[in-house]
Amino acid sequence: MYKHFLFLTLFLTIPLFGVVQIAPNEVGLRPGIAGQFSASNNTQRGNTDKDEFDLSASVSYDNNRSYVTWLDLSYAYGQVAGTKNENKAYAHYRFLHTLRRPEWNWEVFAQNEGDDFRSIQRRLLGGGGLRWRFYEAGTFGRIYIGLGAYYEHLSYTTQSDPVERNTRVNSYLSYTKKFGTDARLSLGIYYQPKTDDWNDYYFNQAASLSVSVYRELFVKIELTHAHDSRPGIGVNKTDFQQITSIGWKFGAKPDR
Structure with missing residues (x-):
């Protein structure tokens, strides 16, 4: 049980790092310690002077009986002709524990992020x-529904935006499907309104396709749409992003 406290300590001591793990995790899916690292890069010289890179990492511990805990990390930076056009980081820690039946779980989470170009300091x-896994079939995949709430402290890089302290509903629908032993498709939809003003909300959609290319090496394509x-x-109210990255996995392989 001490391992999930170790991951929480790491989260608190490494500010503004992380990645969203679109594929839903589950107790018994990857027993023991497991994880992955991935990176993407775009460098252009000549008529276009451009540099972009994204780094991400994820590590988890699953006791294969009652709980799984994990930490996701990432950082993205970009510049064109020496002028910075992207600088954002994100960290997410989560602890998931079964209830009386394996398809039901309770979860707690913490998050820390910053994004210069959305004026978010922290x-x-x-x-x-x-969270409820309400459908599972080998030929179709797994579908999950989650419902909860969280407290948010939001500070901006500008003096004109006030510091926000909000309580929000956290609701999501996620789907994942494994194709053979080499590929996995995952989809997620998140709706997060303020509890006292439902006109103030976040609505995010994400999709990823991960394909193994050689042993533990994989290629991943991710699409995100955030409002x-x-x-x-x-x-701007809406952001869209597409990332193609290459990565390496370690630990147990998921069997479904």
Whole structure:
């Protein structure tokens, strides 16, 4: 049990790092210690002077009986002709524990992120909720529904935006399907309104396809669409991103 406290300590001492793990985790899926590292890079010289890179890592511990805990990390940076156009980081820690039946789980989580180009200096949150795996079939995959709440502290890089302290509903629907032994498709939809003002909400959609290419080496394609109904002053409400990365896995392989 001490291992999930170790992951929480790492989260608190490494600010502004992380990645969203789109594929839902589950107790018994990858017993023991497991994880992955991935990176993408785009460098252009000549008529275009451009540098972009994304780094991500994930590590988990599954006791194969009652709980699984994990930490996701990532960092993205970009510049064009020496001018920075991307600088963001994200960290997410989660602890998932079974209830009386294996398809029901309770979960707690904490998150820390920053994004210069969304004027977010720091966004800290913590919360919890319930998750239900309401459908599973070998030919179709698994579907999950989650419902809970979290407290959010949001500070901006600009003086014109006030510090926000919000309580939000956390609701999501996720799907994952393994194709043979080499590929996995995962989808997720998140809706997170403020409890006292449902016109202020986050709505995020994400999809990923991971394909093994040689032993533990894999290629992943990720698509994300994020909408903030009330962002900081001068910030666009909607962001879209596509990342193709190469990575390496370690630990037990998921069997479904």
